[in-house]
Every structure is written in C-alpha cells, then in structure tokens.
C-alpha cells in the first residue's frame with residue numbers, strides 16, 4: 001500500500017512521493033534526459049511496504065505503465081539511460097526489462113556496461129553461492145524515442161595515451177572513454193556498515209550519464225530511491241524530478257546534502273589542460289625574476305621565524 005502523497009523540494013530538485021505510473025506534474029516532452037534503475041524484483045527490501053517479489057506479469061505490467069509515461073514526458077531527441085543488472089543466479093532479467101522499454105516505444109541505441117568492482121576495488125554482493133561467479137557488472141541501456149540523441153562523449157573523456165593522436169581526430173587531448181564504465185562504490189555494505197537503502201547506485205553513475213547530454217536542463221528519475229540521480233543533477237546545476245512512493249525521507253535528505261566530487265580520472269584532462277597553460281606561461285617569466293622571488297620568500301620566512309622567537313611563539317611556523 002503506497003504512502004500518502006507529498007513532495008520534497010531541495011535546491012533545484014523536486015521529489016514526488018507517489019508512483020511514477022502517472023506523472024501528471026510533467027508535460028509531454030518536458031524532460032531532456034532520464035536516468036534510472038527500476039526495482040530488480042529480486043526480493044530486495046527497499047521499504048517494509050513494498051514487495052520486490054511480484055509475479056512476473058505484475059512486474060512487467062508495472063514497468064510497462066511507467067516506461068509509457070517516461071516515453072510521454074521525454075523530449076523527442078531526449079536520452080534514456082536504464083540501469084539494471086542480473087544476479088549470478090538470475091540471468092536474463094535485464095534483457096526482458098529492456099524489451100519492455102522497447103514495447104513501450106523506446107528504441108535501443110546501445111548497451112553500456114557498468115563495472116562495480118575490479119581486482120578488489122569497489123564493492124559487490126557475493127551471489128555465486130559456489131555454483132557460479134559473483135556478478136561484478138550491470139547494464140546501462142541507452143534508449144531513445146526515435147532519433148538517436150546527440151551525445152558529448154568527451155565530456156567524460158580521457159586523455160590520449162599516445163599524444164601523437166592529438167590533432168588526428170580533434171585538436172584537444174581528449175578521447176571517448178568508451179562504453180565500459182568503471183564506477184566503484186565509495187562506501188561498501190559490510191556486516192556493520194549499511195548504505196541505508198538496498199540498491200542505490202553511486203552518484204558518479206548518473207553524473208556521467210547526465211554530463212554526456214549537452215544542454216540538458218531537466219532530468220527525471222522515475223524510481224528515485226535515495227535520490228542519487230537528483231544529487232548528480234544538483235552537482236551539474238540541472239533541474240531534477242524524482243518519483244518514489246516508498247521514500248525514506250531522511251536517507252534522501254542526507255543523500256541530497258552529501259558531498260560529491262567528480263572522479264579525478266575525469267578531472268585529469270582539465271588538470272592536464274591547466275598544466276599546459278601554466279607551462280606555456282612559465283618560460284615567459286625570466287629566470288632571474290624567479291630566483292629573485294625565491295630569495296624574497298626565503299627572507300620573509302626568516303623574518304617570520306625571528307619574529308615568532310621574539311614573541312615567545314617557539315619554533316618556525318608550520319609549512
């Protein structure tokens with residue numbers, strides 16, 4: 001039984017606490033991008049009132065109704081990133097779910113792979129039970145309404161390993177990082193540490209997807225959970241709309257207020273660019289001037305140390 005309606009507004013983010021089977025708050029074609037992850041129907045405990053073990057026909061009916069609403073509200077050239085994974089003992093569900101999205105009218109553009117853990121970095125829940133390997137990745141299906149959405153793949157690009165390739169395809173030292181995204185969780189679920197929800201994705205996952213859609217102003221997560229997509233929207237200065245009929249309001253508030261720093265690998269191109277600008281500038285400062293600056297710095301430091309001694313402040317200032 002769903003909880004009574006209500007909503008929550010934090011910054012540019014708005015959450016409606018009712019089912020996304022109907023999204024009357026959103027007009028036709030009014031969102032630029034959808035990033036979401038539906039219930040997995042695998043017995044996860046999102047909320048005491050929600051059963052995540054529906055008969056397959058009911059599960060399909062629920063997702064079909066929501067995907068049809070998503071199709072109505074997405075802009076004609078909008079992008080839909082649909083995340084879902086298979087557990088080791090529950091293979092093939094992802095394919096059925098993306099099939100229902102296609103049944104609702106979406107066109108399948110590409111399959112991306114989200115790697116959650118690699119060589120011990122990141123977190124995954126052991127699921128093989130001695131009969132298969134644990135599942136370390138999930139899918140992110142990129143869907144469209146018709147025309148393939150325009151993407152800025154270099155917005156989450158990486159620098160060229162071989163710099164001779166700069167200028168071959170573009171003037172900047174940035175290349176497409178491809179359709180395998182390694183996005184490990186920062187926090188893990190251990191015997192004592194819990195994430196507060198059964199299946200949140202790391203904020204970096206929706207952040208990457210949203211960052212790739214140029215000029216997107218408004219995003220939707222029809223299965224908002226903890227509000228990870230909306231946290232990513234806020235980080236990018238975008239308006240976000242989420243739906244969650246079984247909210248854990250305090251968990252959502254905490255998520256929306258949590259710090260988020262884009263990953264250093266993605267900042268690296270910016271860093272490289274800045275260093276290059278600095279490198280270009282430095283030779284223009286005459287060497288004699290740099291030596292003069294260093295000498296002045298040493299003198300100032302000595303003066304400060306002497307002053308501290310006179311004032312009884314003890315040793316040299318911390319550097």
Ligand SMILES: C[S@@+](CC[C@H](N)C(=O)[O-])C[C@H]1O[C@@H](n2cnc3c(N)ncnc32)[C@H](O)[C@@H]1O
Nearest residue numbers: 019020038039046199200201223225226228246
């Ligand atoms: C896999 S979780 C999404 C987690 C989210 N990506 C995050 O990072 O926190 C799926 C969510 O869908 C919610 N849900 C279940 N039925 C729903 C419905 N009819 N409309 C909207 N959301 C629903 C569940 O309560 C659950 O929080």
